[in-house]
Amino acid sequence: MPADSKRPRGGPAFRACTCRWRLRGRACCSRTGSRSWRTRRSTSPWKRRRRTRSRSGCPACAAKARVYLAEDRPADAKKAIAPLGLSEKDKPAFNREYEYATLARLLLRQRKYSAVIRLLAWLKPQAEREGLLSSLAELALLLALAEHGRGRRADAFAALREALAVGEANGYVRSFADEGLAAAELLAAFPAAAPAEAKPAGLVEPLLESELALMDLVRRGASNQEIAGELALSLGTVKVYLSRVYGKLGVSSRTQALNRAEQLGLLEHRG
Secondary structure, three states, rough: HHHHOOOOOOHHHHHHHHHHHHHHHHHHHHOOOOOOOOHHHHOOOHHHHHHHHHHHHHOOHHHHHHHHHHHHHHHHHHHHHHHHOOOOOOOHHHHHHHHHHHHHHHHHHHHOOHHHHHHHHHHHHHHHHHHHHHHHHHHHHHHHHHHOHHHHHHHHHHHHHHHHHHEEEEEOHHHOOHHHHHHHHHHHOOOOOOOOOOOOOOOOOOOHHHHHHHHHHOOOOOOOHHHHHHOOOOOOHHHHHHHHHHHHHHOOOOOOOOOOOHOOOOOOOOO
């Protein structure tokens, strides 16, 4: 066996050879315009995803924008929310509700009321599906502000009534206080409840059959948990439906809802 064949593969000669091949490979890359191994490593897909991940969601940016809006600094709010890459033409995902609700507030300040209503049309059903009562109060109030901004007083009051029903039933105060002067002016313009002896007006929006079935269970004294079991719904969904019924009836409690339903004769033909 030749003497040089017994030389260990990790010896100086082998290392020198591999170094030459590595250098030659890098030289070829530089001559052909290919990226070096360092460039390829720094721009790998994993690196790119890690750099852009912060743009897919940043509640802190949205919170900062809300502070600027509260301080009447819409230009700074727009800069703060810019890294999120949001657009009024997006279809908001549920996990980014906070950020899109912030965008809706910015659009309100910019008087883009139609864009606000479009965003809320996507966000509200998601909140109803998940049973997020605080979100429902917030989104209904934003809808009321948008409708009021474009001069639709009746629609604004209908949305505000829904927000108030959810807010009063759950003790939500900050949802209204945080919206500032615009919400205060809308609340001040909101008509007071009609006296008890006054003749009840008809419903602007009729109750659905499922809502009438729910009210029938309420009349029988069923709790929310019992209603959920009877109608095969989650407890959160029952609360959402009750809040919606309260909004349609213009009330804020079970007792008021039953009295209103009795005045209108809604449950007369139900056993």
